[in-house]
Structures are given as C-alpha cells and as structure tokens.
Amino acid sequence: MTAATIRVRNLQKSYDDLQVLRGVDFDVAQGSIFALLGSNGAGKTTVVKILSTLLAADAGTAEVNGFDVADSGQDVRESISLTGQFAAVDEILSGRENLALVAQLRHLKHAGQIADELLARFSLTEAGDRRASTYSGGMRRRLDIAMSLIGDPPVIFLDEPTTGLDPQARKEVWRTVEELAKNGTTVLLTTQYLDEAEQLADRIAILHQGRIIVDGTLSELKQLLPPAKVEYVEKQPSLEDVFLALVGDNGGADGSSDSAAVHRTADAER
Ligand SMILES: Nc1ncnc2c1ncn2[C@@H]1O[C@H](COP(=O)(O)OP(=O)(O)OP(=O)(O)O)[C@@H](O)[C@H]1O
Ligand SMILES: [Mg+2]
Numbered sequence: 001m002t003a004a005t006i007r008v009r010n011l012q013k014s015y016d017d018l019q020v021l022r023g024v025d026f027d028v029a030q031g032s033i034f035a036l037l038g039s040n041g042a043g044k045t046t047v048v049k050i051l052s053t054l055l056a057a058d059a060g061t062a063e064v065n066g067f068d069v070a071d072s073g074q075d076v077r078e079s080i081s082l083t084g085q086f087a088a089v090d091e092i093l094s095g096r097e098n099l100a101l102v103a104q105l106r107h108l109k110h111a112g113q114i115a116d117e118l119l120a121r122f123s124l125t126e127a128g129d130r131r132a133s134t135y136s137g138g139m140r141r142r143l144d145i146a147m148s149l150i151g152d153p154p155v156i157f158l159d160e161p162t163t164g165l166d167p168q169a170r171k172e173v174w175r176t177v178e179e180l181a182k183n184g185t186t187v188l189l190t191t192q193y194l195d196e197a198e199q200l201a202d203r204i205a206i207l208h209q210g211r212i213i214v215d216g217t218l219s220e221l222k223q224l225l226p227p228a229k230v231e232y233v234e235k236q237p238s239l240e241d242v243f244l245a246l247v248g249d250n251g252g253a254d255g256s257s258d259s260a261a262v263h264r265t266a267d268a269e270r
Helices: 044-051 073-079 095-105 111-121 137-149 167-182 194-200 218-222 239-247 257-269
Strands: 004-015 018-029 033-037 059-064 080-083 155-159 186-191 203-208 211-216 228-230 233-235
Touching: 004 044, 004 186, 018 044, 018 059, 018 186, 018 203, 018 211, 033 044, 033 167, 033 194, 044 059, 044 155, 044 186, 073 080, 080 137, 095 111, 095 137, 111 137, 137 155, 137 167, 167 186, 167 194, 186 194, 194 239, 203 239, 211 218, 211 239, 218 239
Parallel strands: 033 186, 033 203, 080 155, 155 186
Antiparallel strands: 004 018, 004 059, 203 211, 228 233
16 A cells, blocks of 8 residues: 555635535545546635645645645645646746746756757647747646646646646646656646546545545446446446536535435445
C-alpha cells in the first residue's frame, strides 16, 4: 500500500452562515489520480483552496506531501502547483514569456528552453510569440496547465482543467495528466465532466452536502447500483447514473432519499 500524499480529515469550512464543508475525509495515494466530483457549489474549489493554503479551514486537518497545510504552508506551497478554475495567464505577455516568467520565478536555469519544450508539448509553438490575449479559450487553458508543470512539483491540483476545451484539447490534457501520474506525480482534479473522471481517475469521490458521500474506484462505484435489466440484457450503470442517483438530478439541494439509500448500501459493503 502506497503512503497517502494527501490526507484530509474532518475538514470543515463555512462562509458566514453557509456551511460548505461539514467534515470532509479522503486520502490520495502517491502517484495516483483522484477526482473530486460535485454539483456546482458543492465545495470542490473550497477544498482545493484549503489544500493549496489559499484559504484556512475552520476545523479538521489536511496534509499535503507530509506537511500540514495550517502549520507548514511554505513547505506545502513548495510541493504543489495549482491550476485554478480561472486561468492565471498574463494577457499582455506571449505564451513563451508567460512560461519563461514562471520558470524564472521558480529559479530554474534555461527558462527559455523550458518554455520552448512546454510550448511544443502543448501544441503552442506557432502561437508562442503571440500575446496570450489573442489565444482561444482552449489555448489559454493549455498554456495555464503548462505553466503549472514548471519545476515538476510532486503534487498537482487541477480545478476543472478541461472546462471549455474542445474534445481534442481535452484528450491532450488527459494524456498529459496520465503521463504525470505515471511518473509519480500525485494529481487531485475536480471536474464537472463525469467521463473525465471515468477516463482518468484511479479513485473518484463525490462531495455532496458538505461531505464525501462515496469514495472508491470506478468499478466500486458502479457496484453501488444494480445493473439495469432491459429485456434480458444487462446494462452496467455509467458513472453518470451513479452520480445522478447519489446527488439527484436537480443538483441535490435537498437531502434526497436516493442518496441515503445508496450510501447505506456502500456502508453495508464495507
Ligand atoms: N468567498 C466566498 N464567500 C462566500 N461564499 C462563498 C465564497 N466562496 C465560495 N462560496 C460559496 O461556497 C459554496 C461552495 O463554493 P465552491 O466554489 O467551493 O464550489 P464548487 O464545488 O467549486 O462549485 P463549481 O462547480 O461551481 O466550481 C458556494 O455556494 C459558493 O457560493
Ligand atoms: Mg469550483
């Protein structure tokens, strides 16, 4: 069993009266890809912000790469990179300049060479000398992810890494993420795309009403629902079926009985 690179225990966070995290627990194994799913407003970005030390939790603990986020913020920040939900690209600079700037900020030699390699890897070489303000949404996203890879941090947080990308660009990002994990990088990603979690993640957790209501491999999650029978042909539930049964079609503002029923099944099987 690989040691957990990310350990989250009883994490709680409120914004004024709004209790967003009510006791969140999960582990992410080293070199694995962990997908955090949840409806809009479930608290995914809040979790990512706490783990990347941008926000303090009200209660609970979180460790990243062996460092406590509350006590050892600097060590955590040196261990991670974060690609936020909204791109951190400087519009006035070219793609190459954006990359070289990050390399310089990370005190790396050969910043120009690093920039050129990443431009090539993300199919941005031709656009490399153009201002980022002229890039399409997908190009900007790719540049943003490329910037987060500089310095090879052991832990990467990707908050909705492929939102707004076309299918080809999404696959490119997926390949990059898979490659990172293969080389030992631990990846925590949030996504709205269930097929993205299905495709990429070693483990999938669903955040709902402030807690992780399920956490497992794709096949473990699929076992939570019986296969639907259609004229003697068994249909395996997709991750989308599982998600909607747990969270509810309406985004799940209410405590739906479906989710309780499936959760009980999950507990019983443990
Ligand atoms: N700084 C803040 N002040 C007040 N409320 C906030 C703040 N940040 C987030 N919230 C609220 O907390 C809840 C969780 O927000 P969060 O951004 O973590 O959700 P999310 O799961 O990332 O959603 P999305 O899928 O839309 O990105 C939402 O209801 C949001 O409106
Ligand atoms: Mg978010």
